[in-house]
Amino acid sequence: MDANPRASSNVTVEYTDPSGLFPSIKPLILETLPLRNLHWKSPTRPLRSIDSLHVDLIPVKSTHQEQRRPSDGASGSVPHRRHQIPGLRQTPYLKIYILSCDDNDIYKSTTRKAVREWIKTHGTPPQSSSSSATQDNHDAFEWLIIHVVSGHTEVADKSAAGSKWPGRGSTTVLEKVKADFGGSSKSSIDRVVQLRIPKAESDERPPELADQLEDLVAKLKSSILTSFDHRVSQYEEDIRLKDSQRNLPGWNFCTFFILKEGLARGFEHVGLYADALVGYDELAVGLDAALRDQSVAKGDQHGGTFLSCTKDVRAKAEKALGLVPSEADNDVSKNTDDSYEDESEGSDGNDYSTVIAVGEDLFPLDSHKKPYREMILANNISVFDFRAYIFSRQMMLLLKAARAPSLRDQTNEKLAKEVEDLTLLAEICDRASEFISVGSRTLRHDLYAGLDELEHDRDESSVTEVVNNIVYSWTYSAISQVLIQTATDSLDIPKASLRNTRDLVNASVLANFVAETRPGVPKRSSSLTANTLISSRPTSLDIMSPGLYSGAQPRAPLASLRSSVSAQLRTGQSELASARGDLFLYARRTLENIGQRCGWSKKWRDLGLLFDAQNEAATGLKDVSLDGDGETQEFTTVDQEVTPVLGGIENPKLISSCRSEKQYNSLYEGLTDQIFRHYVAANRTRSAEMAMADIAVLRYRAGDYGTAASYFHQMAPFYASCHWGVLEGVMLELYGRCLKHLGRKDDYVRVLLKLLGNYAGVAQSGQKAGSFRSKRLISAAPSSFPPVARTLVSNYVNDLFETSQVLSTDFSVPLNEFFSGIHINSTIHHFEDKDGILVDLSLRFLLGNSIEADSVKMRLVNSTGVHSSEIWLENLDSVVVKSTVSKIPLHAFVSVHGKYMVDCIEVRVRNITFVQQYGLPSSFSAGLQQPNADDSDDEAERPFVFCYPPARGLQAEVSPPYRINLSELRTIEIGLKSGWNDILKGALRVKPATAGLRLRITEVSIVDGDLKLEGNAESGQIDFTSFGPNSSARLSIPYTIEDDQTTLSARLEVVYETADCQFSYFSATSIISTLPVSVNVQDIFKDDSLISRFTISPAMATPLRILNCKIPSSEVYEVQPSIHHGQVLDCFPRQSASVLYKITPRGEKALEADASKRSLALTIDFTCLDEECLSVIENRFVQDICASKFAQLARLLTPHLLEAFRSEWTANDMEIISLIREIDILSYERVQWETVTNSLGGKLGKEVVSWLKEWHTQHTTLSLPNDSDMTTATSTTIPNRQIIIPVDVPNVQIVHTANFTIPKPDDLIHATVGEMIPATLTIRHTRRWCPVQAREPEASLEFSYEILVNPDVWLVGGRRRGNFTAKEGETRSFTVMLLPQRPGHLLLPGLDIKTYVTQASAADPELPSSVVQRRAVPCEVDYLNHAETVLVSPNLRKTTVNLDVSGGAGGAGGGGGGGGSGGGGCWLVGSERRVGVIG
Known part of the structure; x- marks a missing residue:
């Protein structure tokens, strides 16, 4: 138990x-x-x-x-x-x-x-x-x-x-x-x-x-x-x-440590590992505090002392230095076995034991390795052992808390079912990495302190190497122990290995892992798993097609590199993989330190690369020691014989790796492979790519160029995406060398283009690689390259053009990677005797003294996007571009006006085209296209050229028609002026830019000028010939449009040939299609004449000046105007002009039925005030500038001046100008001349600005021509316009003439209220205003009249309304009595007459007349008594009124005033009527 x-x-x-x-x-x-x-x-x-x-x-x-x-x-x-x-x-x-x-x-x-x-x-x-x-x-x-x-x-x-x-x-x-x-x-x-x-x-x-x-x-x-x-x-x-009691004498940290550790162990016994770990963490902090106190204490050591060295470690150093007798030789190299085979080759990809294999007896971090607690209690322990014991206890607690698999074989079998905590295992690795770094420094200090106590003589260099060996061996063993004890099958590590070249040589597999792990790249999910492992070496197309950086290729997910066991990452899996990857990297660095002394750890500098530390002037980089010892290690060349001291190395893997370079490289590759796979599992893309780069360099050194090329192919775009210019350059250079060995010329050329472009950028920027894409410095020159770099660059440039010349492929490369000082002069020049523009382009070659370019081109696009066509300026002759600034004139036989942005520059050298894109997406091949936010300049920073035609060059413009006839199709006019050109033949194209606009080119006509048209224009263009110098012509083109548009836009293109060559002219214009004049008419029919009132007003906010208005007489009608010929009328939007015309039929002959023969036409000659003002301003400005030395700028400055006035004028300004006939000239600042003069360059621009300011000072106002000048020769340049409006005389069946007649006796001159006034209504009609063919039958005409009165004014006695019939010219009279109701000037009653046509029912013509149907017929009434009044006075002659102040009431004769108590009153006493009344 x-x-x-x-x-x-x-x-x-x-x-x-x-x-x-x-x-x-x-x-x-x-x-x-x-x-x-x-x-x-x-x-x-x-x-x-x-x-x-x-x-x-x-x-x-x-x-x-x-x-x-x-x-x-x-x-x-x-x-x-x-x-x-x-x-x-x-x-x-x-x-x-x-x-x-x-x-x-x-x-x-x-x-x-x-x-x-x-x-x-x-x-x-x-x-x-x-x-x-x-x-x-x-x-x-x-x-x-x-x-x-x-x-x-x-x-x-x-x-x-x-x-x-x-x-x-x-x-x-x-x-x-x-x-x-x-x-x-x-x-x-x-x-x-x-x-x-x-x-x-x-x-x-x-x-x-x-x-x-x-x-x-x-x-x-x-x-x-x-x-x-x-x-x-x-x-x-x-x-x-x-x-x-810490501050009391005799307090001992070791005793306190044992006491507090007892509490931590108690927590450990019951499974409270977190509390136990907190105790050990506090003890570790307490140890550091005790060491600080000990370092500053004097006399009696407070808190106890520690041994200055570790005895067993010092014994190892003595043994390695041969200071004590030893049976073993310290030179392990005598056991070198040349037949040693790499243990890791052919092993499982997840088997890490081949690179970190170490037995438990060699674990340096073991709390039971020494009687640490007794040593602590006895104050007989060194700082190194103390730290090692504390960390070993911390690591054991974390292993227990994490339920590490490495402890399962030591504990109850029931633990095998428990799932380990990957987060805690990752914490162990992180803590171990930090402790081993501190522990190695502590061990180094311990060794030096221990050896200093010895009295033996020794070689300091040997001591240093032995100390390093012991520290490296301990470091490697400690890392190996941590990696072994934190190993778990739950960590999903990719099976694909860098050591097995067939696993990762396929470029698509490497691209998969780059796409999967890079943030922001969409991941593809699919139920189909592609087999990314191939058994054959990739072809050239696999690696390079379609370009060097195939960023647009679809990429499969990273799952192809990982194990398919776990579909979803567990918590802490990425952290554990990352931490273990860091430990493997730590182990490899330790191995590199040993290999460097053996001459096996080589740097890039011995490969003779452009991006090398020897070329610090170009790269701005130099090596910095990372060992932390502050020691400078001199570089040892390969040809020097090195005999390192290897004593003190106890780790078996390090001992075997020191036997030969092959075994060293094998262990190095094994560690790098583990680094790569762990970083892939941790989604640390950049770190994994660096591991792959290390393997690629090893393959290159070994001469395996095919495998190395496959790796370099993936490394270069990765470092480019990270903006690591120097590392990208190294990958490209080694990649290029591999391709050259493999004979892949097409790919070799692409890589050289990218390599040389990158080096030129890094070299001329003079900054670190991270910022090598910064703005180019014009001061840099190829002569500033280091000698080695200059030779390499020259060789690469020669290889580039020699290799590309034998290929049939055209290559495109960014211009700014090979050329700098790119400058486009915004000031254009003109030829002295022909149309066209000249632009100067400045640039210099970065990678040599000079280069001969076959052609140089530049493309311009309109800044407003009006023109769909592009302008190419070129120099087709061979041009030598030197390393100093070279000026290249580019020309185009094109005339345009406006601001044009530089869109593209192309320099062609044999089959390589150097392209600089400014606006539109690059047309580079996919291999050389890199998205970079810094490369796309803002619109404001893009170079531009302000183009304008020469002063005496061809002019063409689209304008509204000067003569508008509303009875015909609407037209636009094209004005042409040949200038100094003797045009043999030309073609005019007018392209509509308004939706629904259709130009009828086939119906074009010449309005004015000497121009010979050819062909029928069915091809959509107008061909003309024989247009000599200083000629002008105006063409009229009819058009139709689907919807009414206020403005019409069109693009004008003229291609013409002279004796010199062919030229082109482009312009775009928008014209106002709305009619400028609005006319309303009101007709008044008389018995023998028609009075027409025409109201003329502006259709827009611009006032008009009516110069002439007439309606010519015809064979049918005679027209008499109400104004004299040449009388000028001003029309405003709120004040129109009215013109009366009397139209009288000629003779007694009836009107003809054909309305066209009876039609008249109103012709109005007018000018628009804005056009009149602009014409005056243009004439004045052109005369002045042509008289100066800036005559060539007339067509640049004049349009800008006129456009400034158009945009500044308001409706109120136009009304004031029309009234006072003067124009206030805008100030220099309001015209904003800077937008134009900035494109003229320094000296010329300043002189023009000075002249313009003087012109504005001299011309503050300009006068418009007066009425008397409108028809003289001085006003011939003012654009007079004419509109012809058809006037149709309406057909009227009946025109009635009515009259009220009131008799006026000689003795009675006044009418009185209440007295009857006899009146006679006479009515007659005529049918002369209607053709005979359109007249209704006279027998069927019936008429009705009605007197319209206001009962408050008049009472009518007699027939107020009635029906009657009459023949044409017959007069009918009707007598009525009018009774006025109030005094004053009373309008006579109104009259309404209606005409009807009677017709019997078609079903039964015999019906009585009472049921006969009537149909109203339009008619006009000429009422002669319109606005005629009658003066009506009261019918009283004398009135007597009684005034009573006493307040009495009463009176005779009717009405009186009322009264009241205490008040007065008044009443009418009598009145006397007039003697006579109108009878």
Whole structure:
């Protein structure tokens, strides 16, 4: 039942078995173990739960054994008396007495006495040495009596039967035992339990046995927890006491350590590993504090002293140095076995034992390796041993808490079913990594201190090497121990191995793991698992196709590299894999330290690379020692003979690796493979990639270029994505060398392009690799390269062009990786005698003195995206680009206007094109395309060119038509001016940019100018010829549009040829399609004429000036205007102009039925005020600038000036300009000339700015031409427009002429109220306003009239309404009486006349006239008495009124005023009427 002391976490229970019954009850007790679900609550601690508690049942020791009890974990012995330092012994928590007595008499005579003697001897707790009355609880325990009843005795049966009938029979032995030893009070503890052993010949158990076992478990839990609580309380009290004495003389840390460790071990015994670990952590901190106190203390050492060195370690050093006799030779190299085969080759990928194999006897971190506790108690321990002991105890506690598999073979087999805690195992590895780093420094200091105490003469260099060997050996063994003890099958490590090249040589597998572990990359899930392991070496297409960095290829998940056992990661699995990977890396670094002295650990510098420490001027990097010793290690070349001292190395793996370089490389590869697979399992992509890079370098050194190339192919894009420029460059260079050896020229060229581009970037930036993509420094030059780098670069450049020249493939590469100082002059130039633009491009070559380029091109795109076409500027001749800034003129025979962004620059050298993209996505091949936020410049930082045509070049523009005829199709006009060009032939294309706009190119016509059109324009373009210099023409193109649009947009392209070459012209224009004039008409029909009133107003907010308005007479009508010819009218949005026209039919001839022959046309000549103002401003500005030395800038500056005015003017400004006929010129600042002048460069731009400011100063206002100038020659440049509006004279069947006639006698001139006025209504009609063919039959016409009066004004006597018939020209009269109702100027009553056509029913023509149907016919009424009034006065001549101030009432003649008490009154006395009335 004793547990292994290494893994013991058990509570000891001691039993006394005088009757030898323990073997019979042992199976029953084991069934209850381990104890489950214990809960301990201390007053000073929170509740602690113990899931499982293991119990060790040990027999009581004899008197001789008690006198020589071994201490806990120590090989020495101490007396039986309790040691003065508590915690050095492991005493039982519970003592059990196994009682076997079934007879009352025997119990009374002998058994009771024996039990009492046992309780007196073993069941009484010890007393404190300070006072006999004080109980000592350091070894507190409880006691328990187990009464065993044997089932095969008859007495047992009788006792059991008798117990069923209380009151009958004698008292049982159990009851007597409980009465004697169980306590009589209610608060006493029940310390007696009974177990009934089943009969030996029976398989059935007594029914009460289950309850008895449950009672036993409860009492075991209670007793153990009670003892544990007493012990913890005692230890905590002692620790507080000792800690309070820390500053007193004589205080010793070692004694305090043993005391506090006793408490930690108590927690460990009951399974509270977290509390125990806290205790050891506090002790570790206390040790550091004690060491600090010791380092500053003088005289008597406070807190105890430690040994300056570890004796056994010093002995190893003496033995290795040969300072003591030794049978073994310190040179292990004599055992070199050249036939040694790598143990790891062909082994399982998860078998890590081949690289960290070490026996338990060589475990350096073992708390039982030395009698540490006795050494601590005796103050005979070094700092190194002290630290090693504390960490070994911490690690053991964590292993127990984690239920590590390495402890399962040492403990109960029931632990095999428990699942380990991977998080705690990861914590062990993290703690171990930190401790081993500190411990190695402590051991090194320990060794030097120990050797300094020796008096032997020694070689200091040998001492240093031996010390390093011992430290490296201890470090490697410690790492191996931690890795072995934290190993678990639950950690899912990929089976694919770097050592088996067939596993990972496939590039897709490596890409899988990169995609899976890199954050932000989407993961693909599928039910199909692809077989990523291949058996053959990859081809060139597998590695390089389609490009160097195939970032767009789909990648499978990382599951292809992992084991398929666990579909989901357990908690802590990634942390454990990461921590173990760090330990493997630590072990490999230790191996590298040993291999470096043997000349086997080589650096990249001996490969002669561009990105090398010897080229620090280029890379900005240099090596820094990571050993922490501050020692500078000189580089040892390969050809030097090295004889290292290998004494002191005890680890078997290190010893074997020192035998030969092959075995060293084998161990190195094994460790690297473990690093890679653990980092893959931990999703640490970058660390795993670095491990793969180390293997790739080894393969390259070994000459396995195919395998190395497959690895380098994956490493380069990884380091590029991390922006590690130097490491990427190393991978690319080695990759390129491999490809050259393999003869893969296409891939070799791609890699060289990337390599040279990266090196040029790093070299010229002069910064660290992480920022090598920063802005280029123009001051850098290839001559600044180190000599070695200059030679390598020259060789690589020659290889690049020689190899690429024999290939048929075209390669694209970023321009800024090979060229710098890229600058585009934003100021364009023009040819002296032809159209086109010139732009200067500056750049320099980074990787040589010069390079000859076959062609240089640059693409421009419009900044507003209006033009869909692109402009290519080029220099097709060979150009030499030097290492200094070279200026290359680029030209294009194109005329455009506006701001153009530089989109692309191309420099072609043979079949390699260097491309610089600025805007649109790159057209690079997938192999060279890398997404980088720094490479895409902002819109504001993109280079641009402000283009404009030459002043005397071709001009073409789209404009609204000057002449608009509403009876025809709408048109747009194209204006062409040839300038200095003698155009032989040309083609004009107008492309609509408005949805629904359809141009009828085939109906194009020449409005003005000398231009010869060719063809029928069915191809969509207008071909023309013979357009000489200084010629102009205007073309009109009809159009239709689906929906009404306020503006129309179109792109204009002109391709024309002269005697020199072919040219192109591009422009885009938006014009207003809304009619500028709005006209309303109102017609008034007379008997012999028609009066038409035309109201003219602006259709938009811009005022109009009407220069002329006329309706020409026709053969049918004669038209008379109301205004004189040439009279100018101003129209505003809120003030329209009205024009009257009198239209009279010619002769007495009836109108013709054809309406087109009777149609008239209103012609309006007008100007829009904004066009008039812009024309004046343009004329003034062009005249002034052409008179200056900046005449070539006229077509650059003029459009900007006019656009500034368009955007600044408001409706209110236009009204003011129209009234005062003056234009206020905008200030220089409001025009914002900087947007244009900034593109002119330094000197020219300043001169232009100065001239513009002077022009604004001299011209503050400009006057518009007055009315008299509108028709003179001075105003010919002002764009006058004309609109022709068809005017149709409406057809009217009947026009009635009506008149009220009132007789006026000579003696009566006034009408009076209440007196009748006789009136005569005369009506006649005419049908001359309707053609004869459209007239209704005269016999069927009937008329009705109605006098419209207001009864408050007039009363009508006679026929107020009536029907009548009349012939054309016949006058009908109707007499009525008008009675005015009030005085004043009264309008005569109104009149309404209606016309009807009568028609009999078609069913029965004989029906009476009363049922004849009537149909209204439209007619007009010319009422001659409109607005005619009659003056009506009251019919009184004299009135007499009586005023009474006395307040009396009464009166004659009717009305009087009222009165009241005390008030006056008035009344009418009489009145006199007028003598006569209108009769």
